[in-house]
Amino acid sequence: MSRRQFLGTATAALGVGAVTPFSSTAAAAQPDVSALEAKLGDNIFTRRFGIRPHLPAHPNITQLSGIRLAPEVTDAMLEANEYFVNMADLIEAAGRRVAAVTGAEAGLVSAGAASGLLLGAAACLTGTDRERMSALPHPTWERRECVIQSVSRTRYSQAFQAAGMTIVEVETREQLLSALGDRTAMIAGTAGVERQRQSGPPVPKHRATDWGPEVMRPQELVDIGKRVGVPVLIDAAPDVPPVENLTRFIAMGADLVAMSGGKGLQGPQSTGLLAGRADLIEAARMQNAPNDGIGRGMKVAKEEIVGFIVALDRFAARDHAAVRAAVNRRAQWVAGELQGIPGLTATYALNTVDLGVIELTWDENVIPLTAQALRAELMDGEPRVIIFRNYVWTQNLRDGEDVLVARRLREVFTRARG
16 A cells, blocks of 8 residues: 555545644645655745754654644744734733633733743742732742642653752652641642543653652642642643543643643743632733743743644644544554564554654664664764654644655664664
């Protein structure tokens, strides 16, 4: 079966006018790979900055540019550029839309998920007390501790400290309960502990391990927070898809939820959302840009706010089962193209959010290449390719780019065999 036929069987099922992560190869001509290669060698980044773009065979990672914006998002941003508005009006209107989509009392568009974490922590510290807001990040009052289980503490938890919180890290359920008291301003948790033990992007299900009963999931933290009267903030930055997570943590009773606006939502990478209790969102808004306060530097331009809301609505309305099927069919095709290389095993597998990835393993006695050397070879050659660890992701690849990625991988592994 040709690549066009192979991918076409998946995309044809999406229907006319459906939103897909790539164009329907059933209807489109075979991609001109040479034209793609030419564009990779001559583009705004090569001409203006002297740097080479890469083919994104990796998940949505900020350090690697995050995501591509859909045309309707960039069109909306360009249109927004043509007009002036009162930013307070736009922030309030966008916040209403965030609340409607997430099921929260209120919401706001933040400058990324980490900004949402900081603003949420600041809101829990100060409420709507302006005098306290002016004291951050050096609170002088007693109630300034963030209690967090060690498995939920990530490098992004530094945002809580940047707001002025003192982190109280605990290991066990019993330690967390005993740490709660008059000094506790917030309980923090991460949504990712529900998905897998491994940190970072989703891993193949057969590689994933569970944390076990000793780890406190968001629902348990929320229940404890309600019982003792302490707000609970859930960091769900990379945890959509699945689409249900847009509303699930709010529905379970979380006081605040922070998410990335890039990644799965596919809005501008510099955006995010904070949703939750109306009083806490108001406290966050009061000390966020363009207002003075600890969030003053976390500015989100009108074009970014508009683009984010368009992306949010687009994400909520998509046929996610069809999108998954299309992404997974592309991954199956790439895996098929990597068969037949002695010493290499390219295995198609579903990860913990049901997206297909290709896991690469090889016998270094047959293919004398380390994982680090593989990544270096892919980066040094033409076209430049970046994979994640030893996994090839296809969710960011367009028609033709998958062909180039498969070809480069075959070249590198075949050449390494000698």
